[in-house]
Amino acid sequence: MATDSFPRVVLKPGKEKPVRNFHPWVFSGAVARVEGEAPDGAVVDVVDNRGTFMARGLLNRRSQIWVRLFSWDPADTLDVEFLRRRVAQAHAYRVRTVAQEATAYRVVFSEADGLPGLVVDRYGDILTIQISTLGLDQRRDMVVEALVAELAPRGIIERVDLDMGNREGLDARTEGVVWGEAPERVEITENGRRFVVDLMTGQKTGFYMDQRDNRRLVGEICQGARVLNGFAYTGAFAVYAAAAGAAQIVNVDTSAEALDVARQNMALNGFDRPQDEYVVGDMFAVLRQYRAGGERFDVIILDPPKFAHTAAQVERAARGYKDINLLAFQLLQPEGSLATFSCSGAVDADLFQKIVFGASADARRLAQIAARLTQAPDHPVLLSFPESAYLKGLICRVL
Secondary structure (H helix, E strand, O other): OOHHHOOEEEEOOOOOHHHHOOOOEEEHHHEEEEEOOOOOOOEEEEEOOOOOEEEEEEEOOOOOEEEEEEEOOOOOOOOHHHHHHHHHHHHHHHHHHOOOOEOEEEEEEHHHHOOOOEEEEEEOOEEEEEEOOHHHHOOHHHHHHHHHHHHOOOEEEEOOOHHHHHHHOOOOOOOEEEEEOOOOEEEEEEOOEEEEEEOOOOOOOOOOHHHHHHHHHHHOOOOOOEEEEEOOOOOHHHHHHHHOOOOEEEEEEOOHHHHHHHHHHHHHOOOOOOOOEEEEOOHHHHHHHHHHOOOOEEEEEEOOOOOOOOHHHHHHHHHHHHHHHHHHHHHEEEEEEEEEEEOOOOOOHHHHHHHHHHHHHHOOOOEEEEEEEEOOOOOOOEOOEHHHOOOEEEEEEEO
């Protein structure tokens, strides 16, 4: 298809390099002008200041990111067959890398798979989708058609990311089944463990698949340990800790409903553990209570929700991360281990390590980094898009 078939977004001189290097975002400040009829959500060609084609994407002036690029090939256009090819490519990689160890995995990871604004998770024969850009939101039926054609699910559930939707100017939408039929809950397996997942009301799309490998690694250090599982959600880390022979696991979460599912997951895996505790409460407050009461743990796991959604929130997020890690260091036994995570993409791995170091210094605890952790391979990182590397973790051993 000729490049002049679409409206054109003309870049300012000197703003071409990110696009030339395959970064999929064009910010408003890089745009000189828009030529042609181009309503928000339209397919547009991005050209340099001389008019040379560079890439093709979806326009949205409501966002700070004006264009989300989906192709650098002028022959590509956004139709069902294009979407199906991209989904097929992404799914083939997951089949090779993770499908043998889990019945639940991420099929499409937005920009990292060449489909900005689309996340697709597979739970057996059910798909959950999140659409977070205006252009794809306007083409939701096309997205669903491509997913059905390529993946043949029993049903598709749409989940809504309100924060992202608000930033992109998306209209409010009700979550639920958008194709076929789907239960509210399913059972999945991961590394031989079994889990119940609430597909309709659980956090994100129901289960944190990005922690799959990290749960196994953290579980290995829990043998014989008294474990504090912070931000426990539905107890996935706790199941791995129990499988490793943890002496006691204290699960803390603000949601009583999530902790009820955590109990179910323990039972589902054959663990009858009356010594374990399930504490409903704010993790910051609970840590302070434990410190005041002289509690001590051999292993502490901190897997909090995202503290920083944007770069403007990084400073506040850093204070939160430092606070919980400082408290955790103060509660650890000598030679105890802290497994600590951040899923805030705006907080990079270097900054996170500095925050954890600051927490250890203020707690007067000398610690080693025993392992650096990241997201599972079904959440790949695109080299030209470092923003796709969002999950970082450290296992620190107190000396």
